[in-house]
Amino acid sequence: MDREFSVKKVSPEHLDRFEGWTLPQILAYQAAHLGKDYPAIREKAYGVWKAYTWEDYLSFAKHTGLGLKALGLERHDHVGMIVNNHPEWLFTQLGAQAFGAVTLNLFTSAISSELASTLSRIQASFVLVQDQEQVDKLLEQSGNLPHVKAIIYVDPTGMRSYAGNRLLVSFRDLLDLGIKHESRHPGLFAEELSKGKVAETAHMILTSGTTGISKLAMLSHRNYSAMGRKWIDSTPVDIGGNWLSMTPPAWIVDQMWGFGVALLGGMTMNFPETPETVEADFREIGPDLLISSSRFWEDLASRIRVKIDDAGFINRTAFTLAERIGTACVDLKARQGVVPLTLRVLHALAKLLVLNPLLDRVGCSGFLSAYTGGHPISPDVIRFFRACGLNLKQCYGLTETCGIFQVQPDDEVKPETVGKALPHTEVKISQDQEVMVLSPSVFTGYYNDYEATEKTFENGWLLTGDAGYFDDDGHLVIIGRKQDIIRDKEGNAFSPDFIETRLKFSLYIKEAVTFGEGRPFITALINIDQGNAGNWAEDRMIPYTTYTDLSQRPEVEQLIVEEVNRVNAQLPQPMKIKRFILLYKLLDADDEELTRTGKVRRRFVYGLYLPMIEAMYQGLDDIRVKGKVRYRDGQVGMIETTARIITVF
Amino acid sequence: MAIRQAELEVKGLSLAFGGIQAIKDVSLSVHTGELVAVIGPNGAGKTSLLNCITGFYKATSGDILFNGRSITGLHTHKLTSLGIGRTFQNIELFPGMTVLQNMLLARHTRSSYNLALACLYSPSVKREEVRHHEILEEIIDFLEMQPIRKELVGSLPYGMRKRVELGRALACEPSLLVLDEPFAGMTLEEKEDMVRFLLELHDGWGQTMILVEHDMSIVMSISQRVIVLNFGEKLAEGLPEEIQDHPEVIKAYLGDTSDLGLDRPEEG
Numbered sequence: 001m002d003r004e005f006s007v008k009k010v011s012p013e014h015l016d017r018f019e020g021w022t023l024p025q026i027l028a029y030q031a032a033h034l035g036k037d038y039p040a041i042r043e044k045a046y047g048v049w050k051a052y053t054w055e056d057y058l059s060f061a062k063h064t065g066l067g068l069k070a071l072g073l074e075r076h077d078h079v080g081m082i083v084n085n086h087p088e089w090l091f092t093q094l095g096a097q098a099f100g101a102v103t104l105n106l107f108t109s110a111i112s113s114e115l116a117s118t119l120s121r122i123q124a125s126f127v128l129v130q131d132q133e134q135v136d137k138l139l140e141q142s143g144n145l146p147h148v149k150a151i152i153y154v155d156p157t158g159m160r161s162y163a164g165n166r167l168l169v170s171f172r173d174l175l176d177l178g179i180k181h182e183s184r185h186p187g188l189f190a191e192e193l194s195k196g197k198v199a200e201t202a203h204m205i206l207t208s209g210t211t212g213i214s215k216l217a218m219l220s221h222r223n224y225s226a227m228g229r230k231w232i233d234s235t236p237v238d239i240g241g242n243w244l245s246m247t248p249p250a251w252i253v254d255q256m257w258g259f260g261v262a263l264l265g266g267m268t269m270n271f272p273e274t275p276e277t278v279e280a281d282f283r284e285i286g287p288d289l290l291i292s293s294s295r296f297w298e299d300l301a302s303r304i305r306v307k308i309d310d311a312g313f314i315n316r317t318a319f320t321l322a323e324r325i326g327t328a329c330v331d332l333k334a335r336q337g338v339v340p341l342t343l344r345v346l347h348a349l350a351k352l353l354v355l356n357p358l359l360d361r362v363g364c365s366g367f368l369s370a371y372t373g374g375h376p377i378s379p380d381v382i383r384f385f386r387a388c389g390l391n392l393k394q395c396y397g398l399t400e401t402c403g404i405f406q407v408q409p410d411d412e413v414k415p416e417t418v419g420k421a422l423p424h425t426e427v428k429i430s431q432d433q434e435v436m437v438l439s440p441s442v443f444t445g446y447y448n449d450y451e452a453t454e455k456t457f458e459n460g461w462l463l464t465g466d467a468g469y470f471d472d473d474g475h476l477v478i479i480g481r482k483q484d485i486i487r488d489k490e491g492n493a494f495s496p497d498f499i500e501t502r503l504k505f506s507l508y509i510k511e512a513v514t515f516g517e518g519r520p521f522i523t524a525l526i527n528i529d530q531g532n533a534g535n536w537a538e539d540r541m542i543p544y545t546t547y548t549d550l551s552q553r554p555e556v557e558q559l560i561v562e563e564v565n566r567v568n569a570q571l572p573q574p575m576k577i578k579r580f581i582l583l584y585k586l587l588d589a590d591d592e593e594l595t596r597t598g599k600v601r602r603r604f605v606y607g608l609y610l611p612m613i614e615a616m617y618q619g620l621d622d623i624r625v626k627g628k629v630r631y632r633d634g635q636v637g638m639i640e641t642t643a644r645i646i647t648v649f
Numbered sequence: 650m651a652i653r654q655a656e657l658e659v660k661g662l663s664l665a666f667g668g669i670q671a672i673k674d675v676s677l678s679v680h681t682g683e684l685v686a687v688i689g690p691n692g693a694g695k696t697s698l699l700n701c702i703t704g705f706y707k708a709t710s711g712d713i714l715f716n717g718r719s720i721t722g723l724h725t726h727k728l729t730s731l732g733i734g735r736t737f738q739n740i741e742l743f744p745g746m747t748v749l750q751n752m753l754l755a756r757h758t759r760s761s762y763n764l765a766l767a768c769l770y771s772p773s774v775k776r777e778e779v780r781h782h783e784i785l786e787e788i789i790d791f792l793e794m795q796p797i798r799k800e801l802v803g804s805l806p807y808g809m810r811k812r813v814e815l816g817r818a819l820a821c822e823p824s825l826l827v828l829d830e831p832f833a834g835m836t837l838e839e840k841e842d843m844v845r846f847l848l849e850l851h852d853g854w855g856q857t858m859i860l861v862e863h864d865m866s867i868v869m870s871i872s873q874r875v876i877v878l879n880f881g882e883k884l885a886e887g888l889p890e891e892i893q894d895h896p897e898v899i900k901a902y903l904g905d906t907s908d909l910g911l912d913r914p915e916e917g
Contacts (some may be wrong), residue, residue, distance in 0.1 A: 047798065439691075
């Protein structure tokens with residue numbers, strides 16, 4: 001989508017004033033100044049993009065808030081939201097915050113009991129839900145949720161049969177209630193809006209909980225505005241610029257962008273039609289910036305590679321050539337800083353003929369910058385995209401810092417670093433190598449967990465829990481979670497992440513977990529990728545029935561051995577994998593093996609598969625296993641099979 | 650959406666192909682807002698009956714009335730504009746066209762402009778086109794087909810094509826929707842989706858429907874009234890629970906069990 005407006009930035013004087021305002025107050029200001037001239041939100045519905053101006057944005061947020069007030073919302077109440085990326089999420093979050101409430105997003109994929117336990121932990125008085133599916137999950141648990149005054153649903157499809165349930169209110173009715181309430185109490189909104197304080201908690205985020213129960217990080221209005229300021233001062237964030245909201249609202253990324261950067265900087269939040277249409281919507285919007293998890297980029301890279309493998313001879317050859325030119329350019333630039341003219345010309349040609357059309361096909365041609373964060377990304381993936389001409393850079397941030405505060409500067413992209421700190425942020429390394437942050441965007445603490453909060457701060461500095469160091473150019477390098485850096489029997493330090501990300505760059509490996517703490521060598525549990533390994537097997541006429549069956553085929557075993565050998569070749573001696581098992585089931589968040597954000601819960605997996613891990617160290621050739629599988633509907637099934645233990649030489 | 654009047658009355662309908670009597674003196678009625686299922690063993694004449702109602706076959710004798718008007722022997726396109734839309738047992742879409750194009754074609758009977766105006770793309774044509782797209786998008790939203798809007802029908806999986814076919818039938822804005830085996834060949838998940846759509850159509854949109862279906866559990870759970878055909882004749886009619894226990898129906902489906910083993914010759 002072309003920019004319809006002259007590009008400009010919000011002036012620094014305004015940004016300075018925002019520091020003293022709550023997020024809904026900033027919205028009111030933007031509505032008065034950007035008003036009807038700029039779209040604040042764009043949503044694809046019924047096949048067309050529909051824009052809401054800043055005035056519309058305020059009016060919807062106001063009526064949502066007033067509607068909640070009419071239903072009995074009090075200051076400091078908690079409002080839960082179980083929604084996908086839709087404007088109603090923004091309206092509810094700012095509307096509730098205008099009345100002094102604190103909001104919290106939950107994952108729509110979470111199971112019923114998980115939702116109920118979090119909602120009762122915060123004693124939520126209202127819950128906004130996406131659709132009938134979420135309503136059912138909550139009604140199933142309604143006995144455990146006596147504090148919920150109303151459940152507001154966005155999508156009315158299939159909700160007719162619930163008529164008469166007094167707990168349920170449609171979003172449309174909520175808005176009508178709000179409009180009515182406004183006519184009865186005309187000054188109420190302005191009065192409540194002015195009561196807000198910047199240091200108060202605006203929103204809470206469930207931390208991913210790789211280590212035990214997830215904690216609730218409290219973020220204040222000031223945290224968000226500080227985060228917005230960091231980005232506006234350092235990156236091309238312009239009024240009317242485009243952001244595509246595609247990461248779940250329960251994550252920090254769309255939170256920091258929607259309520260920090262976009263709200264302060266006047267950017268447009270674009271919402272895809274459905275989660276399945278993101279790819280097409282992405283192309284239509286052509287966002288200016290994208291921050292996504294490393295998993296997104298890794299998936300995209302392997303999708304492109306699979307497509308290229310399937311392509312005809314000419315296309316495949318053209319791509320191979322173009323990629324080789326691109327990689328040569330990127331490598332030379334990284335090593336010497338200069339690229340010979342002939343290679344530059346070739347690269348320009350390759351971009352024009354092959355790489356740009358390819359990027360356009362995946363909707364990535366309009367980026368000014370793209371970032372990868374979350375989990376360390378395989379250097380191969382970064383190199384791949386940069387060779388294709390995409391300005392992909394690494395960044396680093398935490399929920400506790402209200403988002404991303406470290407990014408790589410444009411011309412200083414190095415595979416192992418996470419770049420430099422954004423403005424208004426100080427970063428240092430503690431005695432025992434822990435990364436520490438000082439910034440106004442650092443969170444206020446964990447909800448109802450004084451002890452954990454105390455442990456996270458040291459003289460006002462936030463302890464990130466990540467081990468790292470600065471390299472010669474002042475770039476931060478993250479080694480891994482501090483408690484995850486482990487040592488084998490001989491005392492050699494290694495980072496499981498380091499090995500696993502490299503394994504996972506293989507097309508055929510979906511997930512890998514490595515072990516070796518206090519052990520003589522390193523072992524791994526590996527999940528094959530059913531799609532790619534399945535295609536591979538089909539091409540070779542190897543029959544299989546289920547995932548379990550496929551994972552134990554000797555041919556697949558040989559395939560993965562080759563992949564492991566390839567990775568081992570890049571690793572120093574003590575970090576090489578000696579034995580591994582191809583796991584009979586995919587690690588899954590429903591089985592608590594992964595967090596909802598898709599990170600492996602290492603300790604949990606270790607405990608669950610201990611017999612298999614022991615067997616690898618005892619030198620057995622196979623082991624009989626019995627495993628539980630939990631299905632989406634909550635039923636538990638059993639898998640009984642023999643897992644082969646594979647030794648690598 | 651306003652409920653559209655759909656009163657169907659079939660009186661003494663018979664259909665013969667040469668010496669084969671496909672339908673013999675069948676009478677039935679469907680009222681506005683009803684969901685009626687027609688069941689019966691293979692070859693019972695269910696699809697033939699639907700084909701007579703939708704104008705694909707011409708009945709040998711008998712009369713079909715729709716909203717008080719005789720529609721016996723009318724052409725299919727005439728019936729579509731009168732408000733009878735249908736889906737087919739074996740999907741009849743244009744595989745080389747996109748989902749949206751297939752559905753737009755169905756709007757043909759609802760468009761008022763002629764070729765000359767369309768070529769000029771006059772403001773009235775433009776307004777009408779926008780209206781067509783609005784209606785289609787509502788259907789696409791309802792059937793959750795947003796991700797496949799611009800996909801070629803030929804590239805879609807079978808269950809999805811069935812959904813597109815339903816979408817196309819709805820695009821005609823039918824008063825009476827005639828569904829020929831909407832669940833045939835679907836996976837369990839696809840069936841569940843289809844049930845959800847049909848129930849929502851019936852309860853939410855007040856759509857009148859007559860459907861032929863083999864899957865008994867679905868028929869019994871969604872339909873308000875069931876009509877049973879056997880060898881071209883109406884065997885029974887009633888509420889799903891009545892039909893389930895009807896001795897004649899059990900006999901037609903499972904065969905006559907009363908004389909089992911009686912005239913079997915002695916084995917020795």
